[in-house]
Amino acid sequence: MIRKRYSAIALALSLATAAVSLLAPASVSAQADNQLEVFSWWTSGGEAAALDQLFAGFGARRPSAEIVNATIAGGGGSAARPVLQTRLAGGNPPDTWQVHPGWELLGQYVEAGYVEPITELYQSEGWSQVMPQGLIDTMTRDGQIYAVLAGVHRGNGFWYNKKLLSQHGISVGSSLSFDEFFQAADKLKAAGITPLCVGDSGIWASAELFENTLLGVVGPEKWMGLWNGSVAFDSPEVKQAMTIYGRMLDYQNSDHAALSWDQATKKVMEGSCAFNSMGDWAYGEFHNARLVDNEDFGWVSHPGTDGAFVIVADGFVMARNAPHRENNAEWLKAIGSKETQEAFNPVKGSIPARTDVDRSKFGPYHNWSMDSFKTATLVPSVVHGEAAPAAFQQALNDAVTTFVTNHNVDAFSQALVSGMRAAAPTTGL
């Protein structure tokens, strides 16, 4: 009866396989106790070094705790966010993760109930007194605060190669208007120099150029109006900004689509082009190349944006049902502390969210940025997910991708109008 016996074995095996596949997930739940899982997309040299400063700040408070560093490489979190979304939807959150304030924090994570308020930390640690109210407002919903910021980048920077400009008899003062930029650009173009460098592989760098130009034309007040619906994307001033943006694109490098943002910054350093509109993470590139502030390179606000400070900030949150709550509270306290902010920000190239830090630890650019942080109107960035839903951010990137090749202002503004409509959280439009 070999056949019968084999059949029985086969049957048993197949049933066992089925049983194992059904029961397996139940057995994976053991977790070590004294841990902290930190999820971020800080993997490049300077970023990872900055993250280590945060870990050191936490380690000083909880020496015995083990940090699980769940970083996922990929510019701007493009690869990390899908993983995070999957983990949140699956009910398996990391203790804390990197987040931008504004819509990304409030609309994406607070609204969906994935994070807990940390308002009591703001009271017990006295952060409300040392961080600007305008900044805290971008993390507040219904009186509760949901994140603490490690550092703040300024998005509306306009960088230039100082030596190259003076060779062509161009000097830039403490600010630059659109007219002055176009005059300088014509002069450079006539001399065979590419005036503006853009590295828009992945398109967001060109979207950032548009964001800064739009802010420069409409001003901070109407900028905020764009996000609460009181200013439409087909209004005349928005279209005017689009026209100016189109004009600026006429001066950009021909290989822009093949370059990343840092390669474009590098071209400014090498002198193969003159200007670059970029957030102050570009400062890190100049700094790492050992160029000297105000000598080799200079900066102003992007044309028209002197009175504004585009916030591109990185914060951390407390996950709802975080597996290691106690450690996480210490982690957030460490991030908000003066010592950690002073250690983290010079490495990361941003300025502290606290205004009471020792300014001598920072160079000329960051002191300039801290002055702007104190006096300018703080506005959220749309390119970095703070001003509008992710769906609109994507619609903006898509519209910019098309505009860069066809320069059609009407189609551009129409695409943004419908992008805003599609992104509105209401249902059944």
Next chain:
Amino acid sequence: MPSMPLAPSREVAAARVQTGQARHISLEHLLPPLILSPSLGALLIFVYIFIGTTFFVSMTNWRTLAIDTSIRQPLFATYGEMFAMPRFQADLRNTVIFTVLFLALAMAVGLVLAILLDHHVLGRAVFRNVFLFPYSLSFIVTGVVWRWIFNPETGVNVLFDITGVNSLLGALGVGPLRPGWLTDPQVVLAVNGALARVFPAAEGLQVQLGIPVALIPTAIAAAWQLSGFAMAMYLAGLSAIPNETREAARMDGASEWQVYRRVVVPMLRPITVSIAVILGHTSLKIFDLIFAMSGVGPGFATDVPGIFVFEQTFKATRYNLGAAASFVMLVLVSAVIVPYLARSLKED
């Protein structure tokens, strides 16, 4: 195991049917489905139920991180929105153009290589492996390497300069050859005007129907990787064609060209169909090669539905839109696979 009598007596046989042996027979019948059931169950859950779920998600209002399974009204609104997007229109155009370019290139190169290898027996095994080697690479590796090759400032254009091609062209009064490759936003041979004359509805298209120049390098890279596979398939096909057939054609006075044109290539037709189906569905689902090589490209010149799904789902968190685009991809792939499967089932 004692040997059983070959022809059991009638009584024994009757007894078997009446007693325990009846269970044995039914167990014999039940066993195949029982053994298959775990894999059938897995197939049902992980393929068909997931397809159904995707379709369901595409009908819902789910477009933030928070799951929302209410049905969107009017029905199919997400699909309407998607087909009206210039980006998705460009994606469909790119899929068709990429598939045609890539299939034509890969199959032509594969056939030529196979015929050459079939002729020259010396070093055949070595060359067969050399040409098949790219097939073993990951699309990501291919994408990164070919992105460097087609970089307009540092890649193959430098070769035009140092080999003197450009100085020659300059001497002839033609400008230097410096194509923008992956950065070229042009769409050549656009047929929008002609199409609008036939179908007035085509006026509503927001995308130029033509060949995006930046898509050509991606098709070259894909063909480089997969023409070795086409070659291997054709080699197998060629070895199955008996030499007598070719001899007979030659005896009838056919030239070598005619032998191939009239006898060999027509006899390879089943192989050609198989290659077209296998490469065709690879091409319709392509994501990694293009993502690594050029991303969405200038003005969506190299965007494909796979990248659209990824960005709309995970970057824009528009799960319903991503699901709708996935479903359209499934329909596209089915359009290629189902007729092929139906045909091979009929042949069986």
